[in-house]
Amino acid sequence: MGLLTGLRVIDLSRVLSGPYCTALLADLGAEVIKIEAPAGDDARHFGPFLEGRSVYFSLINRNKKSLALNLRDERAQAIVAELAATADVVVENFRPGVAKRLHVDADTLRAVNPRLVYLSISGFGQQGPATGLPAYDLIIQGMSGLMSLTGDPAGPPTATGESISDLWTGLFGSWAVLAALQARTRTGTGETIDLAMFDAMMSLQMTGLAQLQATGSAPQRVGSRHPVTVPVDCFAARDGHLTIVVPTDALFAQLCAAMGRPELAADPRFAQGAARRAHQAELRVLIAEWFSTLTVDEAVARCQARDIPAGPVHDLGRAMASEQARARGLETRVQHPVFGQIGMVPQPARFASGGTAEAVREPMVGEHGAALLREILGRSDEDIAALRNSGVLA
Numbered sequence: 001m002g003l004l005t006g007l008r009v010i011d012l013s014r015v016l017s018g019p020y021c022t023a024l025l026a027d028l029g030a031e032v033i034k035i036e037a038p039a040g041d042d043a044r045h046f047g048p049f050l051e052g053r054s055v056y057f058s059l060i061n062r063n064k065k066s067l068a069l070n071l072r073d074e075r076a077q078a079i080v081a082e083l084a085a086t087a088d089v090v091v092e093n094f095r096p097g098v099a100k101r102l103h104v105d106a107d108t109l110r111a112v113n114p115r116l117v118y119l120s121i122s123g124f125g126q127q128g129p130a131t132g133l134p135a136y137d138l139i140i141q142g143m144s145g146l147m148s149l150t151g152d153p154a155g156p157p158t159a160t161g162e163s164i165s166d167l168w169t170g171l172f173g174s175w176a177v178l179a180a181l182q183a184r185t186r187t188g189t190g191e192t193i194d195l196a197m198f199d200a201m202m203s204l205q206m207t208g209l210a211q212l213q214a215t216g217s218a219p220q221r222v223g224s225r226h227p228v229t230v231p232v233d234c235f236a237a238r239d240g241h242l243t244i245v246v247p248t249d250a251l252f253a254q255l256c257a258a259m260g261r262p263e264l265a266a267d268p269r270f271a272q273g274a275a276r277r278a279h280q281a282e283l284r285v286l287i288a289e290w291f292s293t294l295t296v297d298e299a300v301a302r303c304q305a306r307d308i309p310a311g312p313v314h315d316l317g318r319a320m321a322s323e324q325a326r327a328r329g330l331e332t333r334v335q336h337p338v339f340g341q342i343g344m345v346p347q348p349a350r351f352a353s354g355g356t357a358e359a360v361r362e363p364m365v366g367e368h369g370a371a372l373l374r375e376i377l378g379r380s381d382e383d384i385a386a387l388r389n390s391g392v393l394a
Contacts, residue, residue, distance in 0.1 A: 002029020002357035007181075009033065009089040010080065011064065012104060014041045016137070016163055017121050017197060018093035019060045020170030025089070025177065026063035027346040029357040033087075033372060034064045035080060037071070038394035040365040051338045061362040062334070062344050067373075068366030068394035075392045077103045082377050084109040084116060089177055093121040096131050106192040116190040117180040119173055125196035135197060140165035144201035145218070149208055153221045169200040225284075230276040231255070234313060235288055240296040241313040244287075244303060249273065254306040259290045332359040366394045 007030040011022040014036065026032040034041070043057045069076035081104075084090055090109055092099050099105040099120070106118040120126060123135020130143075141147045141159050151158025173195050180191035202209075207227060211219040219227055224243070226232035231252075232245045246252050249272060253265040264270055264286065269279040276283055291299050296312045303310035319325060320343075328350075331343040344359045373379040373393075387393035 001354075002027070003351065003353075003355040005029035005357070007031065007089065008087040009091065010035060010083055010087045012080075012090065012092035012094070012099070013121065014093065015043045015046075016060060016166035017169045017173070018091050019043070020167055021119070021121070021173035021177070022064065022091050023060055023062055024171065024174040024347050027356055027359075029355075030089075032064040033083065033368075034061060034066050034363065035071075035083075036066060036068055036365065038068050038366070038391070040068070044365070053338050055339075055342070058336070058339075058342055058362045059344060062346065063357060063360050064363055065368035065372060066363035066366055067369045069369075070392055070394075071102045071104065073390075073392045074103075075387065075390075079373070079377070079392075080104050081109060081112050083372075085112045086376055087113065087116060088181065089117045089119065091119045091121070091173065091177070095134065096120075096122050096126050110190060110192065114189050115184060117177055117184065117193070118190065119177055119193045119195060121169060121173055121195050121197070123196065124198050126194045130198070137163040137165040137197075140197045140201055144198055144205070145208065146201055146205065149205070149219060149221055149227075151221050152223050155221075157221070165197050165201050168204060169195060169197045172200050225280070228277065229273065230280040231283060231287055233284065233287075235291040235299075237291050237294050237296040237299045242291070242296050242299050243311055243313060245309040251308055252276070254308055255287075255303070258302050258306050258308065259287070261286070261290075334359050334361050336361045369393055 004025055007025070009022055009025055009030050009032045011018065011032050011034045013019055013022065019034075019041070022030075022032045022034070041057065041061070043060065044054050046054055046056045048055050069079060071077060071080070090104075090106075092104065094102075100108075106120065110116050110118055122131075123140060124130035124133060138159055141164065142157065144165070146164075147157035147159055150160060173193075176193045176195060180193060184190055208219045211217075211227060224234035229247050232247065234241055234243045244255070246255050249265075252270070253262070256262050256264040268275065270276050270283055294302070300310045300312055314322070320331060325331070330345055330348070332346060333341050334344050336342045342361065346356065346359055370384050373384055373387075374381075384393065
């Protein structure tokens with residue numbers, strides 16, 4: 001039994017930000033009913049594919065049930081309202097205005113169930129000059145300023161290696177839902193939450209915002225190094241790359257000793273943080289020369305022997321196969337009718353009491369529709385057949 005067992009979530013969202021939010025809730029035992037179009041969530045058609053099915057969709061939609069409805073039909077809208085009357089949470093990520101046109105908006109559904117927590121995720125929020133614009137992760141990375149801070153200073157603005165805007169917004173969404181549910185225990189009423197991907201990414205850029213506030217100028221790309229603290233950077237060894245984080249004078253002295261250059265700790269160019277920042281290019285050359293004579297394992301070991309934070313740069317395959325990932329049980333192998341097995345990576349918090357639900361594969365389109373209508377809404381087999389025949393239910 002998970003920590004959120006007994007919580008019912010109606011998931012009207014698609015692609016990534018909303019589905020990731022609801023996957024996090026499902027990981028902890030919430031019953032997530034994914035309402036998707038008869039053709040399925042768009043993400044079902046996103047690669048990579050295995051045996052003709054989207055692995056991407058599978059990972060994001062673990063632990064959910066699928067109900068496929070044509071929401072343009074009033075009968076489907078009525079079904080959503082009936083389900084919302086039994087639910088605790090609704091999550092949607094339509095472009096602003098679409099949920100209202102489909103009669104599945106917060107005002108409509110909370111009129112049926114005032115205890116409902118209704119989360120709207122969108123690119124730019126429910127008001128503002130950009131409200132109606134379409135938004136995907138890359139658009140938000142660019143418009144939020146994140147891309148301007150990412151990449152080589154001599155190169156173009158660069159996206160991160162993951163859809164971070166979608167994922168962080170989904171994470172904020174799950175946090176907001178749980179906060180609203182906690183408030184409901186005191187007030188007895190639900191909440192309407194407006195969460196924008198743009199806002200989420202702006203709120204995360206602590207280092208960049210601090211620089212902007214302190215200097216009045218927008219910070220610029222500096223590559224892998226930290227824009228303020230030196231040396232915090234990625235370096236090449238003989239057989240790969242490693243990262244080090246040396247944020248204090250004391251740790252810098254330890255690094256100098258490890259390098260066999262203890263005198264550098266007293267060098268006026270490097271003795272204090274502000275000086276190291278002013279002379280970071282010179283210092284980087286000295287550190288890079290030392291690391292270039294060592295393998296990654298040798299360099300990391302020498303740093304760690306002096307308690308200097310250091311680690312190898314792994315690709316994702318090596319990271320997932322590492323002893324650390326295995327020891328933490330990050331991957332859960334799940335039986336799958338098409339893949340045979342698939343590795344799921346659920347939410348990472350470890351609760352002493354357990355608290356997580358057993359991982360289950362993603363649903364097929366409409367897989368649970370008839371059962372949900374029978375068990376929750378009391379619909380007869382004849383009613384369900386009529387809905388199928390009329391194209392309301394797939």
